[in-house]
Amino acid sequence: MFSDLHGVIVKKKYFNFKTTSLNNTIDKAVMKRNLLLISNSTMAGEAYLGWPLNYIAGFLQTHHVKKITFVPFAGVNLSDKGLTESYDVYTKKVSEVLATFGVEIESVHQTNNPVEMVANAEAIAVGGGNTFHLVGKMHETGIMKAIKAKAESGTPYIGWSAGSNVACPTLKTTNDMPIYEPVRFEALNLIPFQINPHYLDANPEGHGGETRQQRIEEFLAVNRDMKVLGLREASLLYVEGDSMRLMGKRDLRLFVFGKEPIEYPPDSDLSFLL
Ligand code: ASP
Numbered sequence: 001m002f003s004d005l006h007g008v009i010v011k012k013k014y015f016n017f018k019t020t021s022l023n024n025t026i027d028k029a030v031m032k033r034n035l036l037l038i039s040n041s042t043m044a045g046e047a048y049l050g051w052p053l054n055y056i057a058g059f060l061q062t063h064h065v066k067k068i069t070f071v072p073f074a075g076v077n078l079s080d081k082g083l084t085e086s087y088d089v090y091t092k093k094v095s096e097v098l099a100t101f102g103v104e105i106e107s108v109h110q111t112n113n114p115v116e117m118v119a120n121a122e123a124i125a126v127g128g129g130n131t132f133h134l135v136g137k138m139h140e141t142g143i144m145k146a147i148k149a150k151a152e153s154g155t156p157y158i159g160w161s162a163g164s165n166v167a168c169p170t171l172k173t174t175n176d177m178p179i180y181e182p183v184r185f186e187a188l189n190l191i192p193f194q195i196n197p198h199y200l201d202a203n204p205e206g207h208g209g210e211t212r213q214q215r216i217e218e219f220l221a222v223n224r225d226m227k228v229l230g231l232r233e234a235s236l237l238y239v240e241g242d243s244m245r246l247m248g249k250r251d252l253r254l255f256v257f258g259k260e261p262i263e264y265p266p267d268s269d270l271s272f273l274l
Pocket of ligand 1: 127162173197198
């Protein structure tokens, strides 16, 4: 067990699993990645980062993290004064959560040398918001490459929503509007599949627009070798090297071109997807 956090015990076992990848080819380089890829920050009516708080705390404790380097570029409208002010508000909001378990934060928008800040990071957190803006700014500042190098060598990485999208090969399965034109759609490519965060089954009665499943099927029609994981709210993927497990409260929906989607319950070993 970890510490008692807001009255809830953090279960150490969640962060110590070891499984054998079913996809264990000899020539496949095993990345030393440690990723916590969260569908969404907040459930309606709950505190910010409320539902994943224990997972975040446990993950950071496991890796002895005392300070996080934060990427706020998805947070474009937390202040109407401008982008910098919005990043300031976002950083403060996240810092207040991390402070509850004694972790400090520094943000890449607070330095003239974000690449150097990332290179020296103990751990990296990428917050949600608009994925197009996030990916654009990560390329422009050079931190896309810097974070990739760090995360591939084992530096703990936490992403929620847009921050989970950006761990994928590209941003092509985001739900966001293209409010900003990134120089490339390519993202960190820390995992070999796409995530669709906030995955939703429901479609409003009488609504003629595409369902989420239809949008994902469109993606698969032109990206046939890719897999898409519909990550429902209140769920996350924990990736450790070549092992991956679904955690949280909801089933995950796996989409593969030309096949019926498959559902996986919480605690499923999904290492075969790596
Ligand atoms: N806008 C979402 C978020 O970061 C990302 C997405 O839905 O693709 O919260």
